[in-house]
Every structure is written in C-alpha cells, then in structure tokens.
Amino acid sequence: xxxxxxxxxxxxxxxxxxxxxxxxxxxxxxxxxxxxxxxxxxxxxxxxxxxxxxxxxxxxxxxxxxxxxxxxxxxxxxxxxxxxxxxxxxxxxxxxxxxxxxxxxxxxxxxxxxxxxxxxxxxxxxxxxxxxxxxxxxxxxxxxxxxxxxxxxxxxxxxxxxxxxxxxxxxxxxxxxxxxxxxxxxxxxxxxxxxxxxxxxxxxxxxxxxxxxxxxxxxxxxxxxxxxxxxxxxxxxxxxxxxxxxxxxxxxxxxxxxxxxxxxxxxxxxxxxxxxxxxxxxxxxxxxxxxxxxxxxxxxxxxxxxxxxxxxxxxxxxxxxxxxxxxxxxxxxxxxxxxxxxxxxxxxxxxxxxxxxxxxxxxxxxxxxxxxxxxxxxxxxxxxxxxxxxxxxxxxxxxxxxxxxxxxxxxxxxxxxxxxxxxxxxxxxxxxxxxxxxxxxx
Amino acid sequence: xxxxxxxxxxxxxxxxxxxxxxxxxxxxxxxxxxxxxxxxxxxxxxxxxxxxxxxxxxxxxxxxxxxxxxxxxxxxxxxxxxxxxxxxxxxxxxxxxxxxxxxxxxxxxxxxxxxxxxxxxxxxxxxxxxxxxxxxxxxxxxxxxxxxxxxxxxxxxxxxxxxxxxxxxxxxxxxxxxxxxxxxxxxxxxxxxxxxxxxxxxxxxxxxxxxxxxxxxxxxxxxxxxxxxxxxxxxxxxxxxxxxxxxxxxxxxxxxxxxxxxxxxxxxxxxxxxxxxxxxxxxxxxxxxxxxxxxxxxxxxxxxxxxxxxxxxxxxxxxxxxxxxxxxxxxxxxxxxxxxxxxxxxxxxxxxxxxxxxxxxxxxxxxxxxxxxxxxxxxxxxxxxxxxxxxxxxxxxxxxxxxxxxxxxxxxxxxxxxxxxxxxxxxxxxxxxxxxxxxxxxxxxxxxxxxxxxxxxxxxxx
Numbered sequence: 001x002x003x004x005x006x007x008x009x010x011x012x013x014x015x016x017x018x019x020x021x022x023x024x025x026x027x028x029x030x031x032x033x034x035x036x037x038x039x040x041x042x043x044x045x046x047x048x049x050x051x052x053x054x055x056x057x058x059x060x061x062x063x064x065x066x067x068x069x070x071x072x073x074x075x076x077x078x079x080x081x082x083x084x085x086x087x088x089x090x091x092x093x094x095x096x097x098x099x100x101x102x103x104x105x106x107x108x109x110x111x112x113x114x115x116x117x118x119x120x121x122x123x124x125x126x127x128x129x130x131x132x133x134x135x136x137x138x139x140x141x142x143x144x145x146x147x148x149x150x151x152x153x154x155x156x157x158x159x160x161x162x163x164x165x166x167x168x169x170x171x172x173x174x175x176x177x178x179x180x181x182x183x184x185x186x187x188x189x190x191x192x193x194x195x196x197x198x199x200x201x202x203x204x205x206x207x208x209x210x211x212x213x214x215x216x217x218x219x220x221x222x223x224x225x226x227x228x229x230x231x232x233x234x235x236x237x238x239x240x241x242x243x244x245x246x247x248x249x250x251x252x253x254x255x256x257x258x259x260x261x262x263x264x265x266x267x268x269x270x271x272x273x274x275x276x277x278x279x280x281x282x283x284x285x286x287x288x289x290x291x292x293x294x295x296x297x298x299x300x301x302x303x304x305x306x307x308x309x310x311x312x313x314x315x316x317x318x319x320x321x322x323x324x325x326x327x328x329x330x331x332x333x334x335x336x337x338x339x340x341x342x343x344x345x346x347x348x349x350x351x352x353x354x355x356x357x358x359x360x361x362x363x364x365x366x367x368x369x370x371x372x373x374x375x376x377x378x379x380x381x382x383x384x385x386x387x388x389x390x391x392x393x394x395x396x397x398x399x400x401x402x403x404x405x406x407x408x409x410x411x412x413x414x415x416x417x418x419x420x421x422x423x424x425x426x427x428x429x430x431x432x433x434x435x436x437x438x439x440x441x442x
Numbered sequence: 443x444x445x446x447x448x449x450x451x452x453x454x455x456x457x458x459x460x461x462x463x464x465x466x467x468x469x470x471x472x473x474x475x476x477x478x479x480x481x482x483x484x485x486x487x488x489x490x491x492x493x494x495x496x497x498x499x500x501x502x503x504x505x506x507x508x509x510x511x512x513x514x515x516x517x518x519x520x521x522x523x524x525x526x527x528x529x530x531x532x533x534x535x536x537x538x539x540x541x542x543x544x545x546x547x548x549x550x551x552x553x554x555x556x557x558x559x560x561x562x563x564x565x566x567x568x569x570x571x572x573x574x575x576x577x578x579x580x581x582x583x584x585x586x587x588x589x590x591x592x593x594x595x596x597x598x599x600x601x602x603x604x605x606x607x608x609x610x611x612x613x614x615x616x617x618x619x620x621x622x623x624x625x626x627x628x629x630x631x632x633x634x635x636x637x638x639x640x641x642x643x644x645x646x647x648x649x650x651x652x653x654x655x656x657x658x659x660x661x662x663x664x665x666x667x668x669x670x671x672x673x674x675x676x677x678x679x680x681x682x683x684x685x686x687x688x689x690x691x692x693x694x695x696x697x698x699x700x701x702x703x704x705x706x707x708x709x710x711x712x713x714x715x716x717x718x719x720x721x722x723x724x725x726x727x728x729x730x731x732x733x734x735x736x737x738x739x740x741x742x743x744x745x746x747x748x749x750x751x752x753x754x755x756x757x758x759x760x761x762x763x764x765x766x767x768x769x770x771x772x773x774x775x776x777x778x779x780x781x782x783x784x785x786x787x788x789x790x791x792x793x794x795x796x797x798x799x800x801x802x803x804x805x806x807x808x809x810x811x812x813x814x815x816x817x818x819x820x821x822x823x824x825x826x827x828x829x830x831x832x833x834x835x836x837x838x839x840x841x842x843x844x845x846x847x848x849x850x851x852x853x854x855x856x857x858x859x860x861x862x863x864x865x866x867x868x869x870x871x872x873x874x875x876x877x878x879x880x881x882x883x884x885x886x887x888x889x890x891x892x893x894x895x896x897x898x899x900x901x902x903x904x
Contacts, residue, residue, distance in 0.1 A: 034699065040781060041506070041507075042510065043509075043510045043523075043526065044511045045511070045512045045514070046513065050492070059487070061488065061490040063493075064494075065493065065513045074493075081561070082489035082491060082561070085479075085486060086485075116530065139700055139701065141701055182823070184823055185822045222668050252482060253582045253619065253621075256626065333490070334490060369817060369827035369849050372829035376626055377625075377626040377627060377628065379847060383818070383825065383851040399825060400825050402848075402897060402899025403899070404668065404900055405901065439668075440668040441669070441670075441897060
C-alpha cells in the first residue's frame with residue numbers, strides 16, 4: 001500500500017479530535033570490510049507509522065512497525081488512550097497545510113541497484129587508500145559503504161498531506177596506525193545524495209593521516225592556552241549543544257540562552273545558521289517532520305542571538321511561527337524542535353593561517369566523552385588528543401589530556417573561524433580557534 | 443497478517459539460507475511492546491506506546507556475515523530474503539540441525555507485569571517525583587520519565603539451538619534543574635532493571651529527593667581542579683570506570699582484530715592483584731541481566747580478571763567460532779535490526795577488604811567521587827574518560843567542599859595497575875551502552891577504589 005493511502009485511511013477514522021499520521025519506509029545496504037575481506041553485508045527494509053491524537057489539548061501517541069490497516073487501528077486506539085492521561089495544553093495543535101519549500105533533492109535510485117560486488121569494491125577502495133598512505137597503517141576496525149533510499153509521508157486531519165523521498169550514500173573508516181608498540185586510531189566519514197559525489201579514497205587517506213599523526217602521542221602539561229578545534233571536532237561540539245537553541249529548551253528553562261535574544265552570545269565573527277533547504281544537505285527536505293515547510297533560519301548573526309528553532313507547538317506557545325524545525329528521530333517518536341542542517345558559517349582564514357598565528361597552543365583532532373557535556377548548563381569537560389603548537393607549527397602529538405569550559409564562554413571566546421566548512425551528517429563547522437581554554441594534563 | 447515465526451517456518455528459513463552452504467545460519471524474531479510517559483513543567487506531556495515487530499536473518503560463511511532484516515513476516519517474503527542472503531555464498535547445500543528448544547538455568551521472575559498496571563498508576567509515580575523534586579526554591583525544572591518494555595524473542599540457528607524468551611524491563615528517570623546566581627546545575631537519578639513494575643513501585647520519592655539534593659548541592663560547588671591527583675571513587679558512585687577502563691577492551695571482536703590494548707595478554711598481569719573483574723548476566727533484577735543472550739546462549743558469569751591476571755575475554759558465537767571455543771553468552775544486539783556483537787551484561791569489580799571509611803581517612807589530598815555519569819574508551823590505545831557528576835575535595839582524610847562536574851581521563855591498564863585500595867562495599871548503576879551504533883542495557887558496579895594518579899579535567903588551579 002502507498003504510504004499516503006494508508007495515512008488517509010487512518011484519517012478517515014477520525015472523530016472530534018486532531019489526528020496526524022507519519023509513515024516512513026527505508027531500504028538500505030551496508031558493507032563492512034576489514035583486511036580487504038567482507039566482514040559483513042547487511043540489507044534491510046524498515047518501515048512503520050506513528051499516530052498522534054490531540055483532543056482538548058491532550059496529546060497521545062502510538063506507533064507500529066506493521067503497515068497494515070489492522071495494526072493502524074490498534075495504534076490509533078492506543079494513541080487515543082494515551083491522550084486521555086495527558087495534561088491539557090491549549091498550545092498542542094497540529095499545523096495547517098502551508099505548502100512546501102522548494103528544494104532540490106537528488107535521487108540516485110540507479111546506484112542502489114548496483115550489484116553487491118560493486119558495492120563491496122567501494123568499501124575496499126576506502127581501505128586500500130588508507131593502507132596505501134603508509135605501511136604503518138596495519139589494521140582497520142571497519143571500512144564501510146552504505147546506501148539508503150527513504151520515503152516519508154505525513155498527513156493530518158487539517159488537510160495536510162505531503163510525501164517526499166530521496167537517497168543518500170555514506171563512506172567511513174576507522175583506521176589504525178602502529179609503530180614501536182604504539183597504536184592510534186583515525187576516523188573519517190563522508191556522505192552524498194548521489195553516488196557520483198561520494199568520496200571513497202579521500203576518506204581512507206584522511207583517516208590514515210589522522211591515525212598516523214597521533215603516533216607517539218603523550219600527555220602534556222596542564223596549561224591555559226589557545227585551542228584550535230578541527231572541523232569534525234567543532235561539529236561534534238556544535239551538535240552536543242544544539243538543543244540549547246531549541247525553543248522548547250528555552251521555554252522550559254533548560255537553555256543557557258533563555259533570556260539572551262538580541263544580545264551578544266558569541267564573538268562577532270560567528271554566524272550560526274539552520275537551513276532545512278541547504279543544497280544536498282543530509283536533512284534537506286521540502287517539509288519538516290510535521291509537514292511545515294523548511295526554511296533558512298539565522299540563529300546567531302555577527303555574534304548576536306537572533307532566533308531559536310520552533311516547531312508548531314513551541315511557536316503556538318508564544319505566538320510565533322514555526323521555523324520548520326519539527327524533528328523526529330523516527331516514526332517511533334513525537335516531534336520536537338531540533339536542527340536540520342545546522343552550521344557555523346565559514347570565515348576567511350585557511351586552517352593553516354589560523355594555526356600559523358598561534359604561539360603556543362593545542363590543535364584538537366579527537367574528543368572523548370562529548371556525550372557527557374551538559375547542554376542545559378553549557379558545562380563540558382572532555383578528553384582530547386591532537387597536536388601541540390609552538391610558534392605556528394605542530395611540534396608533537398598529545399593525548400590523554402582534557403579540556404573544560406562552558407559553551408557560552410567558548411562561543412564568546414572564538415578568535416578565528418576558518419574557511420573550511422565540513423559536514424558531519426546534519427552538523428557543519430569549519431576550523432575554529434578559541435582564545436584560551438583550560439587544558440588538564442600532567 | 444502473520445505476527446510470529448513458528449519453529450517449522452524457522453527450520454524452513456534456515457534451510458533456505460543454507461542452500462549454497464554456510465557455517466552458521468540464524469533466525470531472530472522479535473516483538474517488542476513498549477510504553478513511555480514523560481512529565482515536564484509539572485505536566486504529563488508525552489505518552490507514547492507502540493510495537494516493534496521484525497525478523498533478522500544471519501548467514502555466516504568463511505568469516506563473512508550476511509545479514510538482513512525486515513518488518514514483513516509473511517512466509518514468502520522471509521523465504522525470499524533467505525534466498526537473497528544465500529546468493530551471497532557459493533557452494534553446496536548444507537543441512538541445518540533439527541531445532542530443539544532449550545531451557546535456561548535461570549529465568550527472571552516478574553512479580554507485577556508492567557503491561558497490566560494501569561497507566562494512571564504510572565502517571566502517579568511521575569507526579570510524586572515532580573512534587574518531591576520541586577521541594578526546594580532553587581529548582582527551576584523537573585523532568586521525569588517512566589518506561590517499560592516487553593521483548594519477546596525466538597532465536598533459532600542451524601546448530602539446532604532454539605530459544606524463546608520474554609524480557610521485561612522497567613526504568614524510572616528523574617532530572618532536576620536548579621539555578622542560583624545565573625548558574626545552572628542538574629541532578630540525575632534512575633532506577634529499574636529486568637523485572638516488572640515492582641522494581642520502581644516504591645522509592646520514587648527517594649529517587650527525586652536524591653536528584654534534587656544533588657542539583658541544589660552542586661550549585662554551591664566550586665569549579666573542579668585541573669591536573670593529576672589521587673582519586674577515591676565511592677562504591678555508590680556506580681561502575682562507569684570498570685566498564686570503560688577494561689570492559690570494552692575485553693570484548694573478543696576488538697581483541698581478535700588487534701584493536702584492544704588487552705589483546706594477546708591472557709594469563710598476564712594486567713591489573714593490580716587487588717582487582718578481580720566479573721561479567722555476570724545471571725544477577726537477579728539487574729539492568730544488564732538476561733536468561734539467554736541474543737543468540738540463544740545462556741547468560742553466564744565469566745571471570746575476566748582474577749587477582750590482576752587476565753582470565754578471559756567476552757565472546758559471542760561468531761568470535762567463539764573463530765577460536766574454536768564456546769561463547770561466553772555475551773552475544774547481544776539492540777534489536778532484530780542489527781547483528782549481534784560481544785557486549786557486556788553486568789560488569790563489576792569484586793569487593794575487596796578495606797573499610798571504605800578507612801580509604802577516605804588514609805587519603806591526604808585528592809578528589810572523592812560519589813556519582814559517575816557517562817564515559818568512553820579508545821580501546822586501541824587504552825585511554826578512557828568518565829564523567830564525575832558529584833564530587834568533593836578530600837583534605838587530610840576528610841570529605842571537603844563539593845566541586846563541579848568534570849571528566850577524568852586515564853589509561854585502562856595503567857589505572858587498573860595503580861589501584862592501591864579496594865573497599866568492601868559495592869554499588870550498581872544502570873545504563874545504556876553504545877557500540878557500533880547499537881545501545882543495549884547494562885549494569886556495572888565497583889567497590890570504593892583509590893587510584894593514586896588520574897587527570898582531572900577541571901578548570902581550577904592551572
């Protein structure tokens with residue numbers, strides 16, 4: 001059954017309530033190679049639907065992985081039952097149809113149908129490139145190629161009915177370099193919406209380079225010094241604190257930016273944008289996960305906080321408009337505001353220039369424990385490895401150290417933003433430099 | 443509409459997977475029903491429920507794993523998928539053994555099935571938490587959530603093993619956000635395990651109180667120190683450190699690939715003689731317990747490190763096959779959507795002999811950790827981190843003022859070798875462990891431990 005047809009069937013059962021059906025179906029293939037041998041090949045189909053029911057401001061939800069009329073009936077009954085126990089909130093309502101954003105979504109269905117042997121070769125190419133870089137690259141934890149096609153449909157009792165689909169491709173590798181009994185890992189990743197745009201060899205080479213560069217790393221001295229985050233690390237930080245820009249966090253007193261709209265929250269050279277229409281972004285779509293058109297929203301402009309990210313509920317709550325940022329992790333969950341393609345706008349300087357200007361400091365290529373950062377207080381303390389900088393040059397690799405601080409202080413303390421924007425999934429960042437941070441070591 | 447895989451169909455699918463040969467084939471059927479409730483702003487905001495139904499098929503041949511999963515349970519669709527997997531292999535057909543249902547030595551009783559408890563009663567728990575947690579003027583927000591899952595599985599493989607299991611888990615979580623002078627602190631607590639509603643039915647009030655008190659107490663905390671110091675971890679602090687410092691590094695897949703600092707060290711001294719580390723899936727009520735692992739192997743107790751000597755790694759069927767040995771019952775997966783890997787169950791450092799109070803009293807200067815949060819490890823070089831969410835300075839053998847959260851960083855084998863005092867107590871914490879993108883519930887525990895030298899990643903005193 002077509003996804004939208006099933007959605008309409010469910011909506012036809014509605015009575016004096018608001019109903020929403022969200023359906024998705026994915027097909028994917030994933031190949032993992034190690035020692036140039038296939039370790040595993042995975043083919044999968046995942047599908048399911050989630051039903052939201054709102055009656056007198058009480059919202060309930062239920063899901064099922066069974067796409068049948070009978071299973072949808074059971075889910076609807078459960079969503080209604082759940083709504084009964086919810087506390088009423090008049091702002092709980094579903095969006096009216098508002099059209100779709102104009103986005104270009106490449107769909108490369110032909111590539112999905114390639115024979116398995118060809119896909120296996122893609123993964124091997126990643127690993128070969130890593131090994132070819134240097135004889136000290138002796139192992140890989142996994143060289144991986146994956147492709148996915150997805151279809152989504154959203155319909156609600158206010159007449160909204162949207163469907164969209166697309167494809168994406170990813171390559172990644174975790175390479176290990178060994179020398180004199182030392183072993184270090186390096187990771188790299190790329191995604192594209194068309195196979196022709198997917199990097200394979202560069203991913204292998206970069207991971208190898210990252211692992212090789214850390215060989216011989218040792219713990220350094222504690223210090224307060226400038227810290228440069230490479231783009232992947234900067235993206236990791238941004239992703240960990242993204243929820244602070246959600247209107248829901250703000251409204252519930254869980255954001256450190258709560259009362260700071262219009263104020264300087266970052267260095268003037270920082271501009272932070274969420275863009276659901278970003279060309280070829282992994283989260284790019286004509287509508288968000290409750291069917292509202294996506295858009296480009298500047299969150300921080302020239303260091304000033306200009307907007308938060310809203311879904312329909314949080315917008316209703318304060319008489320604002322949804323920014324098209326309703327997000328669900330899957331059909332199993334209800335939407336809440338979150339980022340689509342979130343990125344720090346690239347600046348003018350090359351990473352070499354940024355590093356070249358540092359007298360004494362740390363360049364970070366890896367963080368450990370990023371998930372322990374507290375997006376509510378903004379406090380973080382994470383393990384780091386990377387390179388010690390003296391007079392603008394890398395002089396030795398370091399590891400087993402930690403940096404600590406607060407997200408707000410970090411943003412205000414940014415002294416340089418690189419030109420090298422890099423995407424890790426839906427989060428993008430260039431190289432950034434923070435004027436001073438606490439570095440813990442010996 | 444078909445909703446289950448019966449033994450006859452399982453046997454048929456196994457045969458279809460093996461038409462071109464293979465060393466091992468497996469059918470994993472799962473039906474999981476879950477419910478979760480979420481309270482915030484004093485309001486019950488999200489109530490969700492649902493069912494997840496699917497099948498994972500696995501074929502192993504010559505070290506290669508072919509895996510497929512689907513939500514469709516129609517016979518034809520499943521046989522087609524089996525055929526698709528079989529096409530990856532080349533060779534003559536092999537026969538699957540006749541399936542025989544196995545009974546595990548332990549089963550975990552459920553006294554009060556959570557699915558039979560009225561939603562209203564669960565809602566009441568969250569209201570109690572909210573009310574209790576708000577009994578301090580500094581509290582700005584309280585989020586409370588409750589969840590229960592009932593997972594039914596049928597696992598059948600070509601070695602003739604068949605297992606049926608019903609796993610019931612319940613979890614109650616509170617997060618309190620307190621504010622004073624523009625500073626925010628949070629207090630987090632969770633309870634639950636394998637079992638029924640009885641695991642959380644009482645004690646909601648105490649859970650909220652502990653979380654509230656921590657959030658408020660930490661408001662007056664000074665920034666954590668930065669640099670190397672002696673660290674004493676209380677038994678009540680949880681077990682994140684053992685999980686990261688050696689648990690992951692003892693998983694056989696990482697060891698076999700040479701990605702662990704513990705590879706090739708069986709029989710060698712890898713920790714202080716005071717350290718014994720055990721992984722035990724059979725502990726009643728713990729969050730990481732199970733009767734069967736996700737390949738149908740009985741959950742068991744495995745001594746990993748005994749008096750500092752490395753005794754065993756943790757195996758699933760695939761890694762065990764490679765060494766021609768038995769699985770240790772550590773083959774786990776998040777769901778039918780993934781193939782299993784060697785994973786921990788409940789991992790802990792065995793209690794020692796020193797009175798915990800004595801450990802504190804004998805420490806001149808250091809950090810006293812009373813609550814750990816999350817962690818991570820780089821198994822290749824052994825470096826690991828774990829988060830301290832509640833800690834105090836130790837001064838002249840006495841517990842001093844609180845310090846704000848910080849990450850501690852060390853190297854697994856180095857830290858475990860350094861431990862110089864092991865307490866006679868023990869305290870479990872529950873968590874969700876992530877590996878290869880899959881989360882599985884685990885428990886971990888440690889007695890009070892003293893480590894002479896760890897890097898504390900704070901901001902003070904640089």
